[in-house]
Amino acid sequence: MRRLLPAPGQDDLIQEDLDAAYALPVPPAGTTHVRANFVAAADGAAEVGGRSEALGGPGDRQIFRTLRWLADVVLVGAGTARAENYGPAVVPPARQEARIATGLAPVPPIAVVSGSLAIDPGARLFSAAVRPVLLTAASAPADRAAALREVADVVVCGEENVELGQVLGALAERGLQRVLTEGGPTLHAQLAGAGLLDELCLTVAPMLAGPRHLGIVAGDAWPMAQPMELAHLLEDDGSLFLRYHVPNKG
Structure with missing residues (x-):
């Protein structure tokens, strides 16, 4: 892997080198820094x-x-x-020690946004030693919430719908301030459209997938485009790795 920009x-x-290139700021207490990561074809x-x-x-995969x-x-x-x-999250022992040394938990939990809680309690997601966090709405079926509380922490973040501002607030309250979102496209679009996204890490793969595929954003149209600033560009075997910052947000 090589650096093309800025050096x-x-x-x-x-x-x-990758740890340094993708280092994150420590957000002020009670706030979050939200980074999205996606891979897309050309x-x-x-x-x-x-x-x-x-x-x-x-x-x-290394990124x-x-x-x-x-x-x-x-x-x-x-x-x-569900689809993926x-x-x-898999963190090797040496890396767990490095995380602990910098004040992080050994392994990051997986947090899932689900208004309906239509998630199988027997899913692979719940095989972790670290309990996942399920972020839902008060309107979610009570029986599903009860079943899932056996295998995860269920947190209400809104009444009829999941409110993403409350989601990030709930994570921050747990000390989970550096948030990596891996999608999908609808969640990504909602975070960015609400001004809650701080940066985007995008892999551009050297292939054409053809028509009728999902992109990295989906859902309702925004009133205006969201500008971004390129922080760096890496390359490996034809794939490009871009890190974008949202202006005035880090």
Whole structure:
């Protein structure tokens, strides 16, 4: 992997270089820093066959792991958790020790946004030693909430609908301030459209997926486009790794 911007010519980046390139600020107490991570084909497709796995090569997987290792929590929508068969975050022992040394928990929990709580309590997601956090609305069926409380922390963040501002507030209250969201496209669009997104890490894969695929945002139109600033550009085997900041947000 090599750096193209802002310091072109730096080749053979190692894990320590990636840790530095993707280092996160420590947010003020009670607030969050929200980073999104996506992979997309050169034509903008964020999935092939309903999953993102086909788009990512070794470099993308290394970035994916790095971003998880730097985060307090991984935030995802229920649809993506089901489609991608989410399990617990995997952090090797040496990296767990490094996280502890910097004040992080050994392993980041997975937090899932679900208004309906239509999640199987036997899903792979709940095999983690660290209990997942389910962020839902008061309108969610009480029987589902009761069943899921056996395997996860269920937190109400809104009455009829899940309010994302309350979601981030609930995570911050738990000390989970550095939030990595992995989608899906609807959750990403809602966070960005509400001004809650601080940065986007995007892998552009060297392929064309063709028409009729989901992109990295979905849902209702925004009143205006959201500008971003490029922080760095890396490359590995034809894949590009871009880190964008939202102006005036870090």
